[in-house]
Amino acid sequence: MEAVFLSFILVLSIFLGFELISKVPATLHTPLMSGANAISGITIVGALLSAGAQHDTMATWLGAAAVMFATINVVGGYLVTDRMLAMFRKKDSGGAA
Amino acid sequence: MSLSPVAINFAYIVSAILFVFGLKMLGSPATARRGNMLSSLGMLIAIVVTLFSQQILSFEYIIIFAVIGAVIGALAARLVAMTAMPEMVALFNGSGGAASLLVGWAALYDQFLPGGLGEPSAFVMVTIALSVLIGGVTASGSIIAYGKLAEVMTSRAIVFSGQRIVNSLILLGILISAVMLVADPQIGSVWFWTLLGLALLLGVMAVIPIGGADMPVVISLLNSYSGLAACAAGFAIGNNILIVAGSLVGAAGLILTNIMCKAMNRSLANVLFSGFGAVKTASAVEGEVKPIVVDDAYLILESASSVVFVPGYGMAVAQAQHVVRELGELLEKNGAEVSYAIHPVAGRMPGHMNVLLAEANVPYDQLVEMDDINPRLPMTDVAIVIGANDVVNPAAREDENSPIYGMPIINVDQARTVFVLKRSMASGFSGVDNPLFFGENTRMLFGDAKQSIAGLVSEFKG
Secondary structure (H helix, E strand, C coil), X not given: CHHXXXXXXXXXXXXHHHHXXXXXXXXXXXXXXXXXXXXXXXXXXXXXXXXXXXXXXXXHHHHHHHHHHHHHHHHXXXXXXXXXXXXXXXXXXXXXX | CCECHHHHHHHHHHHHHHHHHHHHHCCCCCCHHHHHHHHHHHHHHXXXXXXCECCCCCCHHHHHHHHHHHHHHHHHHHHCCHHHHHHHHHHHHHHHHHHHHHHHXXXXXXXCCCCCCCCCCHHHHHHHHHHHHHHHHHHHHHXXXXXXXXXXXXXXXXXXXXHHHHHHHHHHXXXXXXXXXXXXXXXXXXXXXXXHHHHHHHHHHHHXXXXXXXXXXXXXXXXXXXXXXXXHHHHHHCCHHHHHHHHXXXXXXXXXXXXXXXXXXXXXXXXHHCCCCCCCCCCCCCCCCCECCHHHHHHHHHCCCEEEEEECHHHHHHCCHHHHHHHHHHHHHCCXXXXXXXXXXXXXXXXXXXXXXXXXCCCHHHEEEHHHHHHHHHHCCEEEEECCCHHHCCXXXXXXXXXXXXXXXXXXXXXXXXXXXXXXXXXXCCCCCCHHHHCCCEEEEECCXXXXXXXXHHHHHC
């Protein structure tokens, strides 16, 4: 039953994703991509659970390495997206001259 | 103190809502920055509530490795030059893929806890195999993409005879080892190692035959994979938020991939499986190129009332975006209407030119998409092509034998005058001759793009 339930979530989320992103202007393609990439760092949740569980030494190490990679993805992804978006400005609306 | 699983899952719903709104707001320039912040808030909530989970007993490793990761990520994000953004995005994709691979791998150990549930279910084993496979392909594929984009290795398509056979064998090996792993789940089984090794190899093999001009497709596809890998890891550990967030990213990446393919008039299969520029017999282009010097180009620009810049990857290489903006402003002061025409696949990743011009302080409402600029080009006095080639090649429209025939292009050849800034007469990335260079109204401004533009700028100032 768990498998069915999780698959339901998967299918609905994919449809939602297609609906959400289908009309993004080309100007924002890079920030959208790196912002979405930062979200894929959500795997950090799984990494934290593995690294902290103390089930098995090997699993802890794998989890710890996963925490590191996922944190790079999350922190780097959000910061770089923000840095890019801070540069986008409309005509005559301030920004560094 | 720890939170109950129900409370944690409710908090995950809040995270999911923030991700959805964040992505929605990333769709408009006015709200994009806030959208990204909302999405990062969602991530923060998910991380914090997870730390309160009853499952987490020890924090030492978590703290150490999270700090290392955060420092690396923050430094990379702060220090990277905007021109190096494509390879940075590739590396971030890769680390996401690697993390999902490791989470799937660690989940394998959780299946064999002393006093555990006994034999793991086939469903769980399939999802573990999938997270290792997708995560592995994403990780190694992204590293190769990084190598190509940073030009650590050749950015050309690497093809060899028998490539398809080798790839088919790898796929077959992956299928067999996955089936064997699911049929007989064991920690440290040889089938697991085979699967892991072949997944990493597949990522390498999938990206090496892809040439530099096709990189936007690959980057967005890897982006999609990094989401799907998180999704598979979510199935492996039975976690909703990983599935929701991962599939949102997977869908976003697929949409971008599709946009990039359409902009090249090619199918995804064609991009992935045929090394571009392998076989081609385009009609030879003949004619005479008409070079122009900066002084003469200045005189033409000085009397122009509408100017369109068409940037390509060459602008990024020459780091010419700042002088281009300066020239654009001088032209506007001179009374000309200035816009920037952006082809969807100009550069090495989706939206590459937009980011560079934004960095140079060009307002985004001056950037015009291909379909909107084309009707205006016949009324344009001067089109200035800076380091773009295939995306302005009229052969795509006229020459049925051309390998890029059918690709939508920016019709600069219809402008009254075209300046092409180019280092020399070598053909473009795809190795296709460009009849634009021989056009009646085309003038070639040879030399480094940055220097040529700077020359024009000083003429205007002088």
